[in-house]
Amino acid sequence: MELRTLRYFVAVADELHFGRAAARLHMSQPPLSRAIKQLETEVGAALFDRSPAGVALTPVGAVLLDEARALLDQADRLRVRVAAAAGTAVITVGFLGDTADPGATRLADAYRRLHPQVEVRIRETDLTDPTCGLHAGLVDVALTRGPFDETGLTVRELRADPVGALVRADDPLAGRDSVKLADLADRRWFLFPEGTDPVWQSYWNGGAPREGPVVRAVQECRQAVLWNGTVGMTLLDHEQADGLAVVPLIDMPPSRVVVAWNEGDTNPLIRSFVRTAIAAYQDGAPTSGAA
Amino acid sequence: MELRTLRYFVAVADELHFGRAAARLHMSQPPLSRAIKQLETEVGAALFDRSPAGVALTPVGAVLLDEARALLDQADRLRVRVAAAAGTAVITVGFLGDTADPGATRLADAYRRLHPQVEVRIRETDLTDPTCGLHAGLVDVALTRGPFDETGLTVRELRADPVGALVRADDPLAGRDSVKLADLADRRWFLFPEGTDPVWQSYWNGGAPREGPVVRAVQECRQAVLWNGTVGMTLLDHEQADGLAVVPLIDMPPSRVVVAWNEGDTNPLIRSFVRTAIAAYQDGAPTSGAA
DNA sequence: GCCGCCGATACCGTACGGGTATCGTCGCAC
């Protein structure tokens, strides 16, 4: 009954699927099956019902899941506290500039309250790197907005914001209840500045390369929209500027505020940050800011 | 940072001596040294000061010790709760008949309150086996009185009771403030019934084989003492019977009430029982009963 | 009925944990 085994168990209990759990644990499925079987032998009871229909927790498994989660959490806290005592408790958090919102504020407050001895370093980035330096190892964890290249990263969604078309108030679309991407097909679009992450650009351009006036930053779209017929996209609840309108885009996937870290990074400060982030974004009304 | 490693660390922190800690862990010293060194690497700080004068905890080590103890305790509770859910939470406790005292009552109460789902089975034994069946595997843990053959057992002392000489009230020794074993050298001693544990007999006979009237059970010494000049030993605070006196024996090691279990038995129910026992005997006045 | 999904089984190689032997260092005793 080692912590490693319990982490395996929790992964399977979360996924209710041995293959996916193994992938999440960066291992292959057979050793995972074996480890769970050994755990069941040790406990003296089955933890999962393996039916052809799928995997389900037994009552004993449910008890173990509760206890194991609590134990693993405490193990994380142990590591944080010891790291704090050793003076090595440092976490570098990357923020995408415009993600600053009440959720982020609550997150920062809650995290500093939870781990007062932890030194939190902030690194703010622009659209050239929505991962805020995760791939380059410049930060431990990133609070940012998708989409971006997620290879090698683990990503947890904190919030999904619906997206709307940003047009001039006198645009024919401005009065509509909703629009589709096809309605914008023949328009000129705002582009992103040189160096903007291609995945990000592709998303905010409706999935296709576009032509249009280049704007220096997302926030300046409002000036650029003075060109008649030019469109962009923005968050649906974006605060309105004079002369502009936002119309819901019903066939765009929502924009996701996420927390991300390098896959396989077991730093408990990160895990604690992620848990805190999820909690901070669960309560409180969302506000925002993006293109 | 697995539980095994933390158990190693706690053992070293308890003993402040790598060799003794290794012995307690039933392993040799080199792998233990290596494991601690790996843990220090993982933590990123020294946990012990190895000075020629001895081993001492560093401040970081002290923090880890607190946290590790708490985590290991919680891990034990996890195992107990899961065992209870699985219906395999059974513990067999051996009692030496005359050990029944307020401490044992408090222990039983506290343990049942702590683990209501655990099935506690009682096995009461006589002096033929002060280990109450531990060596034979008949019980998981024994609440008994030493001394006995401790090979293969782990023993924790709960209480140490001073011992006195039991003589007739009209015996010359009865008026003394204290006696030594030498004062009893030429007396006839009460023997123990056939089959009584030899280690036990040796202790209660002052370390030497004795001759004397055979008594059926320890409690009946009081009848037997009617023979003039015959002596026995008993607990100093033993309730007095008419016509008898107890005189403190100042060169006898005290009689120890102990809890014992088979070395290497990692059953968390046992560990919890032991912790409960130590707590139960720490508060409350001792009373007793033995020869 | 065949294929595909998914967990179990079989088998293999390696890495790590635990063993013995020995060393280095310091304190102490004579």
Add this chain to the structure above:
DNA sequence: GTGCGACGATACCCGTACGGTATCGGCGGC
């Protein structure tokens, strides 16, 4: 001052157990 003993560190060996690949078995769906 020298020799010895205590104790943790180091070196090296070995077995086990963990993680990998390949494959099986069983059930469900197209």
